[in-house]
Amino acid sequence: MNIPHPNTFETILLALMLLVWLWQFFFLFRRILPVARHKNTSISDTDLPPVSVVISAKNEEENLETFLPDVLNQDYPDFQVVVVNDGSEDDTDMVLTRLKAEHPHLYITRIAPDKKFYHGKKLPLSIGIKAAKHEILVLTDADCQPASDQWLKHMVSAMRSQHKELVLGIGNYKKTKGLTNLWLRYDTFTIAIQYLGFALRGKPYMATGRNMAYTKQLFQKTGGFKNHIYVASGDDDLFVQEAANKTNTTVCVAPQAHTISTPPSSFKKWREQKMRHLSTSPHYKKSIKFSLFAEPVTRELFWALTLYFIFFPNFALLILPFSLLLFLFKLIIWKKASDKTGMGKVFWGLLLFDIVQPIIIAFSHFGNLTGSKKRKWK
Structure with a gap:
C-alpha cells in the first residue's frame, strides 16, 4: 500500500x-x-409479592377503554391497579367506573379540574403512589398496552431475583407501515439500548415512564418528585437521576415485558413529544x-x-x-x-x-x- x-x-x-x-x-x-x-431473568410463578400498578390519566377515555383491560387481566396472583383521573373532561370517569364494576382490584382516585392551576403529571403520580397499598410499584401510562399477560411477572421477577429497588423496562411503539413509523421505532430502540446499557454498566440515568418499577420506600426516601417538581417532565428520567445507582438498579428487556403504545400520528407530533422529553436533559449529571x-x-x-x-x-x-x-x-x-x-x-x-x-x-x-x-x- x-x-x-x-x-x-x-x-x-x-x-x-x-x-x-x-x-x-x-x-x-x-x-x-x-x-x-444481557441474560433475561427467568420469571417466577411462586413467592411473588403483591404489586400496585400506578397510572395517571387525563382525558384518556379511548385509551383506557382499549388498553386498561390488558393491565387488569395480568397473570399475577395479587395486584391492584391505581388509576388517577387527573381532571378529565371527557368520559374517563364513566369508563373507569364501569371497569371498576368488572375488576374489583381497580382503585380509582380523582383530581378535580382546575383551569387556573397547571400541575403536570407528577402530582397525579404522587397521589397514585400514596394511594397504592403495596410496596412494589409498577408504572405505566394510560395509552400503553402490556405486550403480554406476563408483564408484571417479568418486571417483579427482575427486581426480586437481583434484590433491586428499581427496574428499567422498555416502552415500544406499535409497528405500522411507513418510513415515519420505522423512524419512531428506531429512535425508541436506540434510546432504549442506550439507557439500558448505561444501567448495566452501573450508570443509570433515565427510564421511560411507560414501563418502570420501583419500591415505595425508594420513592419516599428520595423525596418523590419534590426536587424537580418545577420541571414539567422528568417523572421518569429525573427521578432515576436522583434515586438510581449501580447497586439498586436493574433492567428488564424481555419481549413479554414491554409496553406498547400507539405511535404519534405524524412526524410533527413526534417532534413535539421529543422536545418535551428533551427539556429535562439540562438537569442530568455532567x-x-x-x-x-x-x-x-x-x-x-x-x-x-x-x-x-x-x-x-x-x-x-x-x-x-x-x-x-x-x-x-x-x-x-x-x-x-x-x-x-x-x-x-x-x-x-x-x-x-x-x-x-x-x-x-x-x-x-x-x-x-x-x-x-x-x-x-x-
Missing part, C-alpha cells in the same frame, strides 16, 4: 479520525454491548451529559471524515477499512440487541438513520431553546 506523507492539515484530520474511531468503539463496547449480552453529547458529535465526525477521505482519496485505503469495520461492528451489536429485546428488524434502520438521527435530535434541542419553556404534560 503506497500511502503519501501527510501534510499538517491531513495529519490533524487523521489524528481526529483516530480519536473519533476510538470513542465510537468505546461507546459501543462499554455502553451498548451489555444489552446484547458526566452523563458529556457522554450523551460526545456520542452523536463523534458519530457525525466519523461520517464526515469518512466521506472526506472517499472524495480526497490519498488515505482512503488506510481509513476506509477501519470505517467499514466500525460500522459492521455497530450493525452486529444493533442486531444482537434487537434480538435480545425482541424489537424485530428495526436495527436495519441504522442504514437509513445513523447519519441523520443526531441532526434531527439537535433540531429538537434547538426548538426547546427557541420555543416555549413550559412543556406541558397532556
